[in-house]
Structures are given as C-alpha cells and as structure tokens.
C-alpha cells in the first residue's frame with residue numbers, strides 16, 4: 001500500500017516562494033503478490049447470496065474484508081479501523097449506532113417513460129442480488145431500510161435517461177435502499193441527484209446484466225448540514241459496461257463507497273469522481289474494483305479541489321486483481337488540487353495483484369498546491385488573478401465533467417464549480 | 427513613441443541564507459523600434475531583470491525605478507503591466523494543465539484589449555499567426571505549453587507576442603533551443619512585430635546567431651548584476667570571440 005497525506009500548513013502562500021513541493025507522483029508501486037489461493041475471497045467477490053451471518057476474516061487485503069447482512073457481525077466502531085481511520089465518527093450522526101427510523105429522503109423519478117420505479121418490501125428476494133453490506137453503517141442501513149425502490153431499465157432499451165431526485169427533508173437518522181437493474185443489452189443513463197438535508201445511511205445496488213451499458217451519475221448536492229454515507233455496489237455481467245461518476249459538493253460529511261465487481265468476461269468498469277471541499281467539509285470516497293474474472297478492463301479517475309480551513313478529503317482506491325482475472329487491464333488515479341491553506345487531502349491507492357498474467361495495472365496519486373507559477377504565467381498575459389485561478393481549476397476538474405456526457409448536467413456542474421470558486425476568499 | 431526606462435535598479439531575493447542582492451544598479455532606456463541586446467555570463471542576473479520588469483513576486487526591488495512613458499511600473503500588478511503593454515517571453519515557459527491554448531489566447535487578448543476580440547477576425551488572426559510561425563494548427567486545442575517541446579514553447583511565446591501587440595517585449599533567451607529554421611522564423615516574427623506594432627525589444631541571448639536576423643541597436647554586457655559595458659552590434663562579435671574573461675578579471 002502506498003499512501004500520501006498532504007497537509008497544507010497555515011502559511012501564507014507566496015508566488016515563487018522557495019519552491020513549494022509540487023506534485024508528488026508515485027510510480028507503480030505494486031503490493032506483494034497475495035497468492036494464497038484459499039484466501040477467503042468472501043468479500044463482495046464471491047459470497048453466495050445469503051442474508052445470514054458474516055464471512056471473511058479481517059486482514060489488510062481487500063479480499064478479506066468482512067461483509068455481512070447482519071449489523072451485529074461488525075464490531076462497534078472505534079475510529080481506528082482501517083476503513084474508518086480518516087472519518088470523524090463524531091460527525092457521522094450516529095449512523096453506526098442509532099436506530100435509523102427517521103424519514104428517508106423522498107424519491108422522485110423523471111425521464112424516459114420505459115424506465116420504471118417500484119417499491120418492494122425489505123424482505124423481497126431482489127434485495128441483495130448485487131449487494132452485501134461491507135461496513136457497519138451500511139449494515140445498519142440494511143437493517144433499517146423500509147423496503148427498497150427498484151428502478152428497472154427494460155432489456156434492449158435504447159438511450160434512456162432517468163433522474164432520481166432524492167430530497168432529504170429531515171435530520172433524523174434514516175436508512176434508504178435503492179436498486180437499479182439494467183436488464184440485458186439496455187442502454188441507460190441514471191442520475192441520482194441528492195438535495196436537501198438528511199442524515200442518511202444509504203445503500204444502492206446496480207445489477208448490470210449481460211451486454212447492458214449503464215452510466216450513473218451520483219450527485220451529492222446536499223445542503224451544508226447533510227450527513228450522507230452511501231455504499232454503492234455494482235455487479236457487472238459479461239460484455240456489460242458500467243460507468244459511475246460521483247460528484248460531491250454539498251453536505252457536512254459525505255462518505256461514498258462505490259464498489260464494482262466483474263461477474264463475466266469482457267466487461268468494462270469506469271469509476272470517475274469529482275469533489276470540491278470547502279471549509280469544514282469532510283468528503284470521503286472509498287472505492288473498490290474487484291477483478292474476479294478474466295479479460296476485463298477498469299479505469300478509475302477521481303479529481304478533487306480543496307479550499308478553506310478544515311476542508312478534508314479522503315480518497316481510497318482498492319483495486320483487486322484476483323488469481324482468476326488473467327488478461328486484466330486496470331488503472332486508477334487520484335488527483336487533488338489544493339487551493340488554500342488549512343486543508344487536508346488523504347489519498348491512498350491500493351492495488352493488489354494475485355496473478356502475473358495481466359495486460360496492465362497501475363496507479364497514481366498526486367496532491368498539488370495551486371501552482372503559483374501557473375498564476376504568474378497567466379497574469380503576465382494580462383489575465384487578472386481571479387480569472388486565472390478559475391481557468392486553472394475549471395480546467396483541472398473539466399476532465400471529469402466531460403465524462404458525464406449530458407449537456408444539461410454538465411452545464412449545471414460547471415455553474416456549481418463557478419459558485420464554489422466565487423465563494424473562495426483567496 | 428514609447429519609452430521604457432529603468433533607473434538604478436536594485437533587486438534582491440529571499441534565499442535560505444537570507445536576502446541576496448542580484449541586481450546592483452541597472453539603468454537602461456529603451457524606445458519604440460529600438461532593439462537592445464543583453465549578453466552576459468550565466469547567473470549574472472539577466473532573467474532577474476526580465477522577471478522584475480514583468481513583476482514576478484519573487485523579486486524584491488529595494489531601490490530604483492521602472493517607468494513606462496512616465497507611469498510607475500513597480501506600482502502595477504502583474505496583469506496590469508501586461509495590459510500597459512509589457513510582454514515577457516520567458517526563458518522557461520510554464521505548462522498550464524487543463525487550459526487550452528484557444529481559451530487562453532482569447533482570454534488574454536480580451537484582458538489586454540479590455541474587450542473581446544471579434545470572433546471571426548480573431549480566429550483568422552490566430553490561424554495566420556500560427557501558420558507564419560510554423561506552429562501546427564492542432565496546438566490550438568492543446569493545453570498551454572503542455573507537452574510542447576522546448577522549441578515549440580518558444581515559438582508559442584512569440585505567437586503571443588504577435589497577437590497581443592505589446593509596446594515592449596523582453597525576450598529571455600527565446601533563441602535557446604530553436605533549430606536553425608525556427609530561429610529564422612522566430613526572428614522574422616520579432617522583426618514583423620517591431621515594424622507593424624511599433625514595438626521596442628529587449629533581447630537576452632548568449633549567441634550572436636540570432637543577432638544576424640535581429641539587428642541590435644545596442645548591446646549591453648551584463649556582469650554580476652550590472653551593465654559592465656555598452657556598445658553597438660560590433661560588441662556582440664567581440665564578446666563571441668573573447669568571452670567574458672575581460673570583465674570577470676576586472677572584478678577579481
């Protein structure tokens with residue numbers, strides 16, 4: 001495992017000050033082979049569908065991560081756990097201990113007519129087809145979710161677009177479960193748009209069936225008091241593609257854990273993320289790509305900007321290439337742009353490879369300060385400081401915005417970035 | 427006609443060992459349509475002079491003045507200096523990721539002129555200027571200087587000079603890293619700008635090569651933060667033959 005924590009001290013930045021350490025680029029730092037064939041690949045990877053007790057052992061490998069539908073199987077959190085050590089538990093609104101009986105955010109569907117939304121009971125067999133809680137909050141959410149909403153994209157549907165508007169209206173701790181089924185050979189874009197205020201343990205499962213092409217944008221545009229822990233798990237079948245784009249701006253504490261598992265060959269997973277943390281915000285993204293079968297491709301790119309005192313971002317990227325996953329091609333990267341003093345960016349790419357027969361695997365993590373030489377160059381061409389900063393930040397984040405492939409939404413995000421930048425007191 | 431006047435300029439930088447004086451009293455007057463060449467050994471302070479004129483915050487002016495047609499340049503912010511008509515072609519142009527050349531050029535032009543250029547003519551102007559400097563058209567969609575070769579970066583600096591039409595250009599070793607053909611192309615660009623835009627030029631160089639194409643009216647020898655000698659174009663040839671020993675020995 002390699003890890004970078006960049007803490008920018010409260011020191012006034014000066015252009016051209018004795019060279020501020022710029023971007024630190026990590027090479028391909030692969031973790032040692034983990035070839036214990038018997039390793040309990042319980043994890044999200046190979047667990048049979050049971051709603052029973054937990055399996056797996058806790059070790060440093062992602063493959064050994066405990067997963068269970070039973071919240072009692074997860075020990076009480078101390079904050080020292082590997083997957084909680086960056087999260088301020090005090091600010092998580094008791095989502096790991098409370099009875100999550102608050103009013104779950106309202107779910108409204110707009111968009112293509114052939115895509116349907118229905119509600120099922122909590123014990124419906126569909127729930128958990130593509131999902132197993134893998135931490136205590138998620139398991140607690142599983143326990144208290146009052147049924148689930150199921151969005152279905154029918155087989156062979158072409159070019160559908162659906163917007164699930166999730167509106168939080170209460171700060172009582174609540175649970176929510178969403179299921180998105182992209183049936184065989186369907187083609188869909190689904191926007192999950194989180195607005196309002198909530199204290200929410202949310203579980204979302206994506207069942208991406210054979211040949212389906214599903215693009216998801218999970219947008220966290222919460223009010224500033226929201227607390228949101230979201231476990232978003234996908235199972236991606238043969239020949240399917242799953243593109244997942246997380247965009248996090250709002251909320252006090254947001255922790256999104258996207259995980260995607262290959263269940264058939266020649267499938268493709270792309271996980272993108274964009275976050276913009278302001279003063280006091282904690283924005284955390286922990287993702288997991290599970291290469292369990294041969295000849296699949298994955299690509300991960302998360303980009304974040306930080307500004308203001310106490311802005312804290314965490315990115316952890318676990319990519320596991322299992323022994324069976326020969327012919328895998330995988331890359332993951334996280335890039336952070338630090339705009340002001342007093343922020344903290346943690347970035348941990350974590351690549352485990354259990355077979356040498358792969359096409360490629362790599363990772364990178366960079367956290368850099370806004371480069372004052374960029375600023376000087378642009379200003380020396382007559383561009384004022386504010387415009388120059390905007391040009392650079394917009395340019396930095398645009399790489400992710402462009403992935404969305406929806407003009408309206410891209411415009412909305414560009415506007416949001418502008419607003420965030422306008423709020424910067426530099 | 428415009429005048430850029432530098433008077434008894436002293437400049438220091440902060441180093442780990444404390445403040446260090448780099449420029450120790452530089453005086454220089456440049457008028458429109460004049461070309462001044464500055465030559466001098468490595469580390470003598472040539473880039474320091476160039477960056478100080480442009481307003482890089484690393485350099486602290488401890489005394490002396492810089493004025494442009496009487497206006498106090500040292501009072502201006504970096505962008506104000508550019509708007510006032512000063513242009514620095516940098517020795518090491520900076521890569522700016524995420525910002526395309528097209529976007530950058532248009533934004534800068536708008537800032538300098540105080541109004542957006544007419545889109546139609548602007549696009550044409552950019553295309554033509556690029557063609558004249560033998561810069562491939564697809565550079566327009568690339569990020570500013572990102573991945574450009576050393577020589578390509580220099581050409582793009584001159585491209586900006588031609589498009590922004592400054593009153594005075596400071597070219598900091600623009601000739602270094604250019605191949606023989608590019609040297610000619612770039613020199614033509616500078617001569618064009620000087621004639622068409624009424625520009626004065628401060629040309630920092632180590633080689634007389636470029637002075638075959640851009641005829642200097644004055645040559646200044648820069649040694650240890652001062653102008654040690656001034657002369658006409660013939661001084662450059664003499665420096666090329668003799669080197670700087672003569673000046674350095676005087677110092678010792």
Ligand SMILES: Nc1ncnc2c1ncn2[C@@H]1O[C@H](COP(=O)(O)OP(=O)(O)OP(=O)(O)O)[C@@H](O)[C@H]1O
Nearest residue numbers: 439440441442448467468469470471472473474475
């Ligand atoms: N951060 C710094 N710490 C110490 N000395 C510095 C620093 N920055 C610049 N200098 C010194 O200032 C002096 C002038 O540098 P400058 O770049 O102006 O020289 P130059 O004449 O342009 O040289 P060259 O021909 O190599 O481009 C050099 O001796 C350089 O080492």
Ligand SMILES: [Mg+2]
Nearest residue numbers: 472473474517
């Ligand atoms: Mg120099």
